[in-house]
Amino acid sequence: MNRSYSQKVIYQIYPKSFCDSNGDGIGDFQGIISKLDYLATLGIDCIWLNACFESPQRDNGYDVSDYYKIDPDFGTMDDFELLCIEAKTRGIDIMLDMVFNHTSTEHEWFQKAINGDKDYQNYYLFLPPNKDGSAPSNWHSKFGGSAWEFVPDLNLYYLHLFDVTQADLNWNQTSVRQEMANIVNFWQQKGVNGFRFDVINLISKPETFENDDIGDGRRFYTDGPKVSEYLRELNLNSFGKNPNALTVGEMSSTTLEKCVQYANSSQDQLSMVFNFHHLKVDYANNNKWILADLDFKLLKSILFEWQLGMQHANAWMALFWCNHDQPRVVSRFGNDKEYRKQSAKMLATTLHLMRGTPYIYQGEEIGMGNAYFDDISYYRDVESLNYFDILKQQGRSESDILAVLGARSRDNARTPIVWDNSLFSGFSTQQPWIDIPNEAKFINVEANLQDKDSIFYHYQTLIKLRKTYPVIAEGAIKPLMFEHDSIFAYQRDWTQGQKTQTLIVLNNFFSTEITVDLNELLTQLIDFSSWKIITNNYPDLSVNDQSNTLLLQPYQSVALLKTTD
Template structure:
């Protein structure tokens, strides 16, 4: 059995992957139908975004029942079939759990609203201030205040995310017991992994107070009892089982992430953090347009990789997910003439790092941001909220749309492009979200027929990780740090040494190879390169990995 150092994990946003019943929404049988495709790619684990019963105010992250399947996606039998068919192909299933909050339609919250004292303490209900304003000035991650007033009451409940996502009170042992039961339910079903949403915000301080220095996040990010809770979660659920766990960590730091993912701490297998995806945020503001700062990106990669390597933490390696616009066109050019080289450059940059690579559906064929021109094309709640918020801040509608086209989460949620038929082969019905206009040129069918496609480059990357221990477990050292347009590093394990070089410029770059690499083996390049000299010319968006 491969370890998580050898695996590459593929993320499926089920709503947009493949629809088998013509209702315009991807489903669980649709994932099962495409297992052979994922096996061909070399995938050994699939992370599936939430498929539980939900009002779908936040695309399933507002869970109304943790131990059932939303009819939108299929049945529990469909999930069992997926798990069984996955095992036949050596593909494990990782599910997405949201343990910080439930939907306000969850029975726990409904019982709390009805006055049941047992369930009242499952959430954060607080009296407003004397003037009737919310208990604190904390802000929701989705905009506005983080407290919602109950109808005909002076009380509020806490929601760090959408108003329909009420935060759970982890200080209450009954809450923790209930959530551990959920995790064990899915382990018993045969699930082999868990991606745990916004996990590092579950621990709130005992006393909730105004934040006069920010939006409240400093009080609950990597909160006071977070490591205690995660150790208990580990002990009571996945423990010594062969379960892979990855925690999504919001606004976190290296020291905490090392603790979360160091196996000696017995908390999690690995962590998602997002510092590298904020290098195009002007002054840290997502909803503003800015250019990617490569020097900052390089510094973040090197700092995190070195620290995690030295302290035995473990990173989840990724550029794309359902909460981010696609990296192609964001960090590199999405011009058609650069599509192959830019996409494969991004892939190789992270796949040769220390950690477990995650591939987001469509990334392996070069899917791009659709940049829909009008607000009616968007359905994401965060996007729709900021359409109003940004105009209130003084931006014109055209300025707001320019921002949304670059920043909306819907950019990555468009249906998977399978072929050049109607709706890109995703559905025979009306898709829940528009298909990107370039689906006729960029699709799976086309990629599989072209031996030099992005797909086959990803296939090579995934196979190399399985074959080379130095990629799996080698130490990480920054290299060629004076080259402004280059991200490069070495990986070292015993007698093996690898040098991975990535040219983020759309122009050629000339550089001198470090000592000992001019006669090295070319492990992988996205150009036809037959030989090496001590001085080499890198083509635009060239990636080159050498093995001594």
């Protein structure tokens, strides 16, 4: 296999919440520059910056008003160029977030469109009303309400799959696709080698907009017929010319079949893809706003289905638990009360030793948890604020809604990084744009760096292991103990010439002790002395040689390696 990114680990920065250098309560590029040595110590290879282009910030930057300008909240173009240079000196690449499905309604293109410019109206999806004046279809916005907004002066509706201020682009227009390629090329000239494409599988809309009588419309606009064609064209005209380019597509409500198509190494579309199916296993009836316990069997089933399916097709995955749109994993699938350190390490091991490229979301490496805000006034996320009102209209109590937001809100991931236990946690000298979680006094970077058994150093070890052992970066994967109620286990295998490496990874996902029968796990493990423990989130591993069993403590995670020459 020749994947230049198989050994890499990507670190996601939400610039607004990473580090504030000028005391305005908002993170910025100079703040990121000041923390590059910290990231180099962690060992990451690339920084993915969330949307940082000029924006009215209705959706925290995912409503772009100018793709060629840096939002002044984060600094200047000079600051950005310095960030690229300083990162490069530390062996770190920069990845930008390209929001190409839609623009802000404040974008010059949209403003020209609503002022009557027919050419720019074709940049978007403007449609006339139905005969009764209603919207072209009954589709719902992902942020709630109709996906169509009426413009009286034009007697037309425009499509917005997200916020009403985020108008969907019309990728059927050659001029729109060329604009996108021009934007990518502009940032490559600035030294950017990585591109993450926001909800990129939504760009190919259907020719007709029919009503959805059984859903919200996504089955008609997701993974449209020309997504691959558009990606190949973008590749040909922009990042495909850069041998060092790394691209990842965020896939909304997608399928394995489609992601195999987008991320197959022979298709010239994307380096890798994100999918979110494994992050819906605690949704009741597939509804984000109804809480349920983790369905562990379903989590295993989904992760292994994707691991094996992508492997079979020689396609590549982005591995992640957390990002700016997801709650913190240690609060979600771990235990942020009694076993924060152990469960955070276990979740990290589970992910980082699988097949694919791991992504670390800022603060994940120190065990940051959900904010658990207890009043709606603390929230800033447009989706959370919208659904607070929607759920109230549905008759749910405020206490119930706040409990749901405490578990589900995107703001759980967007609170500032806690660098130390000072007044504003070392993030800023002023009150931040969003409040800092109460846990900051004891869960912070400074405390992690001082504790040699911290979550930070466990992540550092996992990153080193990926660069040390080919079996982690390149090996095949197969599930182990698939039917077990508590253990997530798998095997990785790698061969080159006469040399082989076999890796066994055992993860206890729960707070009870589990005894593992090694004879049932794998016959080769009978001679336990021939295996090397390369990571363990507990000081020791309890092995009974007579019964050939081992005991996994609550949330214990261990990886065993066997090498032959």
